[in-house]
Amino acid sequence: MxxxxxxxxxxxxxxxxxxxxxxxxxxxxxxxxxxxxxxxxxxxxxxxxxxxxxxxxxxxxxxxxxxxxxxxxxxxxxxxxxxxxxxxxxxxxxxxxxxxxxxxxxxxxxxxxxxxxxxxxxxxxxxxxxxxxxxxxxxxxxxxxxxxxxxxxxxxxxxxxxxxxxxxxxxxxxxxxxxxxxxxxxxxxxxxxxxxxxxxxxxxxxxxxxxxxxxxxxxxxxxxxxxxxxxxxxxxxxxxxxxxxxxxxxxxxxxxTKGVKGLRIGIPAEYRLEGTNPEILALWDKGIEWLKAQGAEIVEISLPHTKYGLAVYYIVAPAEASSNLARYDGVRFGARVDGVDLIDMYERTRAAGFGTEVKRRIMIGTYVLSHGYYDAYYLKAQKVRNLILRDFTNAFDKVDAILTPTAPSAAFGLGEKMDDPVTMYLNDVFTVPASLAGVPAMSVPAGLNAEGLPLGLQVIGKHFDEETVFAVSAAIERAAGFSALPDVRAK
Amino acid sequence: MSLDAATVRRIAKLARIRVDDAEVETLRTELNAILGYVEQLGEVDVEGVEPLSGGAQMALRQRADVVTDGEIAEKILANAPDRNENFFAVPKVVE
Structure with missing residues (x-):
């Protein structure tokens, strides 16, 4: 060894x-x-x-x-x-x-x-x-x-x-x-x-x-x-x-080591997105069987606003980012590019210092917070965010934890999915709702796809109930017996 | 709603990011793709729903209004791109 x-x-x-x-x-x-x-x-x-x-x-x-x-x-x-x-x-x-x-x-x-x-x-x-x-x-x-x-x-x-x-x-x-x-x-x-x-x-x-x-x-x-x-x-x-x-x-x-006996595990219908990879869905079904076999009760639930999670995220996150990243002005720390005056120095510093995706998000955030668009975008997104939280709160009246896939696909190639930002954003479709609601969530390795790449299952829990998330995740881990190793590694 | 080139330039100005003319069209297309995607929120009924501003399920804590640190000018200025004694130095603002 x-x-x-x-x-x-x-x-x-x-x-x-x-x-x-x-x-x-x-x-x-x-x-x-x-x-x-x-x-x-x-x-x-x-x-x-x-x-x-x-x-x-x-x-x-x-x-x-x-x-x-x-x-x-x-x-x-x-x-x-x-x-x-x-x-x-x-x-x-x-x-x-x-x-x-x-x-x-x-x-x-x-x-x-x-x-x-x-x-x-x-x-x-x-x-x-x-x-x-x-x-x-x-x-x-x-x-x-x-x-x-x-x-x-x-x-x-x-x-x-x-x-x-x-x-x-x-x-x-x-x-x-x-x-x-x-x-x-x-x-x-x-x-x-x-x-x-x-x-x-x-x-x-x-x-x-x-x-x-x-x-x-x-x-x-x-x-x-x-x-x-x-x-x-x-x-x-x-x-x-x-x-x-x-x-x-x-x-x-x-x-x-708590186990899942008697725990109610929610399976949200809305995570069965059209076009989701069948291997991912099959792994999800396996996860359901594993938990059932260890004594958990499986409950069909609904998180009706799931599909809006990404849209909310891509307003809220850039809005906060545009504000947070205002600090990079070339004055107090970080890199500076000189300009003819102060504003020119700010603009050149930020143009040279930030990469394409960061600039894109700062600009989206600046726009959705700007006068005349704040209510239509930012305020609206915050309200839908509340509905997403409510989805979870309602679900957790009936269940102790929720089981979903972690990502809609296995790892993809460098250079794939890079044609437009929205395609890349879809990677986060299953993980964003828990982030918006602030609830704990864990990804556990659960199997390999036909190409030999790892896939994960996600366990979502109630606010401050990481313990149940750990208990359910450990149960999945025991059943999955995931022991595959990557090709490139220290031996 | 679709952004035009002038709006892209205005946003860039507000964000204090210098944008070359060559970049405007690419940015316009990309920003419009994102805004087009988030348009779907229009179909959600939010009548009577309060906005949720934070991830924390609690009221923000207040602390006593007392000085808790200070006398660390050297640490604060250590990363400054340009300084003059205990000040951050910037290009001349007032003629």
Whole structure:
């Protein structure tokens, strides 16, 4: 067995038992990153020396008997989390020179737990994308290949670098963020588990803002248990985030063995979209059977406003983005392009610093917030958003959790679906509604398609009931027995 | 509703993004595709529905109006593209 076969839980036990050292583990991962990152481009910035220093500190902590489950565990940090003294780009050229003078709360909590940070993972620019092709630092290659083909596939997005890193074993786990599906869809595309917790569960402090009413930090890992271990450390109340929830964080690992006996699982009719890939629908049916066989009750439900989710999202998210990204003005931080006067400097800086997709979204957001269009677009979208929330609230009167596919397809090729922005946006059709409602949702690897690519199922839960989401996800994981590995990986 | 080239230029101006003439037509087509897609919200009846502005199921918290940090000018200015002592420097605004 290779050191790369260990999960976070298993590595934690071996570290605690001193069968391996944190320095050994980190060195192995540093070497794997050196070998494979030039090809996969999963990391924008690597920090091998810093990782070794952290690993040495972790070994000292283990020796002193003060270790926790994440002490000495090498992770990838999405390059959207500000890390003190380590460049943070949000995959944008406009932040190329930015070295944060402070640490995000989530990364600080992981460091306090003794985690080792291998580097900053690639993403879509400002997390705007579903395939990691909008990164200002080049696309990420999905470590998975179609059977008998060497064609490059996308890892999904926006947390595509995190997904590729964990999947190719260039990290044991990773942080991501999810605004409309940015961790669940890449997790599904790379055979990983990833949970978007309830809005407010993890602090947004120090996460480069995209759409503040949607952005959530979350973990991505090789299995459900590892996600629970990571979320335990990442979650919690923070006075520095005004929308942080002031409530106790349970031990999520305790929920893993709860089982689904007696749980009511909702199957929303509206997710059977016309034209959905039959393989995805077949996997969904399998998931239903797995849960039924473990004692869950299956309940047909309706989420009638599902089809409007994407349209709401593509008004609300750009509107918030246009406001959040106004800060990139070439004055206080980031890149600057000189102009003849102040306005010209702003305009040239932003034209050169932002990529095409980011400009497009800022402009859509500017338009829907502008005088005369605010009510027709933004206010209307906020009202439909309330109806989507109401759909979930009504459904959760009848069920404990909801089961759906994660994405409408498996990973697609680099260069596919790029003809127009709307086709790309459709990737998020199953993940956006839970983001808009703020409810927790997890993607679990559940099978392979005929081409050998992983597919995921999504479990959606009630506000602040991540425990049921973990219980149902663990049940699916047990039944699916997903053990396939990507072609490109550290061995 | 379909955006014309002048509106695209106006939005770009509001967003403080310099747009070359060559880019206007592409942007116009792309923005219209997105706006065309979101048009479908027109068919939803939202009579009497309150707008939902946030993801949090709670009222925003208030904190005591007290100073909680400060004296970190060096940290704040460390990333400035241009500075003059403890100030951010910008092109001349007033003649």
């Amino acid at each position: 290779s050191i790369f076969d260990l999960t976070i839980a298993e590595a934690g036990k071996k570290l605690a038992a001193k069968e391996i050292s944190a320095v050994e583990l980190t060195s192995a991962y540093n070497d794997a990153v050196t070998a494979l990152n030039p090809r996969l481009n999963a990391y924008i910035t690597v920090t091998p020396e810093l990782a070794l220093t952290q690993a040495k500190a972790a070994d000292a902590r283990i020796a002193a008997g003060q270790a926790g489950p994440l002490t000495g565990i090498p992770l990838a940090m999405k390059d959207l989390f500000c890390t003190e003294g380590v460049r943070t780009t949000a995959a944008s050229k406009i932040l190329e020179p930015f070295i944060p003078p402070y640490e995000s709360t989530v990364s600080a909590q992981l460091l306090a737990a003794g985690a080792v940070i291998l580097g900053k993972a690639n993403l879509d620019e400002f997390a705007m994308g579903s395939s990691n092709i909008t990164s200002g630092y080049g696309p990420v290659e999905n470590p998975w290949k179609r059977n008998g083909s060497d064609a490059k596939l996308v890892p999904g997005g926006s947390s595509g670098g995190s997904a590729a890193a964990v999947s190719a074993r260039l990290a044991l786990g990773a942080t991501g963020t999810d605004t409309g599906g940015s961790i669940r869809q890449p997790a599904a595309f790379t055979g990983l588990a990833g949970i978007k917790p309830t809005y407010g569960r993890c602090s947004r402090y120090g996460i480069v803002a995209f759409a503040s009413s949607l952005d959530q930090a979350e973990p991505m890992a090789r299995n459900v248990e590892d996600c629970a271990i990571l979320l335990n450390a990442m979650a919690g109340f923070d006075t520095k985030d005004s929308t942080s929830a002031e409530r106790a964080v349970p031990d999520f690992t305790k929920a893993l």
